[in-house]
Amino acid sequence: MQNKEKTGHESEYLRVVFIGDVVGRGARRFLAEVLPKVRYRIRPDFVIANGENSAGGLGIIPKTAGEMFQAGVDLITSGNHVWDKREALDLLRENPRILRPVNYPPSVPGNGYYTENLSNGATLRVINLQGRVFMEPVVDNPFLIVDRLLKEDSEKCVFVDFHAEATAEKQAMGFFLDGRVSVMVGTHTHVQTSDVRILSNGTGYQTDVGMTGSINSVIGMKRKPIIDRFLTGIYQRFEVARNNLMMDFSVFDINARTGKCVQASTWRIFQDEMNQGLENLSACLGQEGQGAAPA
Numbered sequence: 152m153q154n155k156e157k158t159g160h161e162s163e164y165l166r167v168v169f170i171g172d173v174v175g176r177g178a179r180r181f182l183a184e185v186l187p188k189v190r191y192r193i194r195p196d197f198v199i200a201n202g203e204n205s206a207g208g209l210g211i212i213p214k215t216a217g218e219m220f221q222a223g224v225d226l227i228t229s230g231n232h233v234w235d236k237r238e239a240l241d242l243l244r245e246n247p248r249i250l251r252p253v254n255y256p257p258s259v260p261g262n263g264y265y266t267e268n269l270s271n272g273a274t275l276r277v278i279n280l281q282g283r284v285f286m287e288p289v290v291d292n293p294f295l296i297v298d299r300l301l302k303e304d305s306e307k308c309v310f311v312d313f314h315a316e317a318t319a320e321k322q323a324m325g326f327f328l329d330g331r332v333s334v335m336v337g338t339h340t341h342v343q344t345s346d347v348r349i350l351s352n353g354t355g356y357q358t359d360v361g362m363t364g365s366i367n368s369v370i371g372m373k374r375k376p377i378i379d380r381f382l383t384g385i386y387q388r389f390e391v392a393r394n395n396l397m398m399d400f401s402v403f404d405i406n407a408r409t410g411k412c413v414q415a416s417t418w419r420i421f422q423d424e425m426n427q428g429l430e431n432l433s434a435c436l437g438q439e440g441q442g443a444a445p446a
């Protein structure tokens with residue numbers, strides 16, 4: 152955990168939780184079990200989760216988005232898998248709280264950013280971007296697009312989900328945005344990186360937040376079909392792994408007045424050690440809420 156000004160959570164600080172890609176039904180159920188407890192213990196002002204794999208591991212549909220919102224997610228980001236199910240076209244057209252990367256062609260349905268007016272008077276803008284290195288090159292240059300967006304707009308607190316494969320592209324984006332946004336996290340690899348920190352000009356950064364899904368999986372999928380495919384080159388049907396679930400997430404405190412990140416930490420809670428994981432989280436960031444704890 153990195154803390155530049157102070158620990159704790161006061162009204163001039165915004166606490167944002169970002170949850171790594173939620174993969175399939177088991178992950179959605181675990182999210183519903185653990186997120187209310189996380190919310191109760193650390194009192195975030197805003198919770199974002201990447202939902203591009205929420206429907207059977209590929210795509211997002213109204214039911215899976217609804218379950219994520221019901222679990223306590225305030226805004227869903229996505230990435231290259233967002234269009235895997237056709238229902239996403241209408242879903243994103245109709246729901247501004249589900250983002251697709253902003254650098255898709257302008258004719259593509261949905262929005263790439265969202266601005267929330269929070270109850271303490273602060274405003275938080277969330278931007279979803281997609282990388283181009285080792286990915287299908289259908290999107291516009293994410294560096295130029297985000298640069299233009301930030302020049303057009305004067306929001307103080309900006310959170311970026313940069314959905315990208317290559318570490319170098321994500322690191323370069325982090326330094327490019329340092330001092331211009333509050334936080335940039337990467338998603339898409341489904342593997343949590345240990346490099347969460349605050350860059351020198353005040354931007355919270357992490358190369359990849361990770362995943363909500365099975366630790367004993369290959370990026371959320373059952374292992375055998377994937378190993379068999381590597382052994383034989385023959386296409387196998389991939390299935391979501393449902394056991395040994397975990398939720399990877401990161402917590403960022405932002406000074407609402409300056410837009411700078413002041414505290415950044417990353418977490419993993421396992422389903423079978425959930426209480427211990429929650430205790431550890433409370434010990435570092437605890438702000439237990441009023442009223443009865445969620446069951």
Ligand SMILES: [Fe+2]
Nearest residue numbers: 172203204339
């Ligand atoms: Fe993903």
Ligand SMILES: [Fe+2]
Nearest residue numbers: 230231232339
């Ligand atoms: Fe992805």
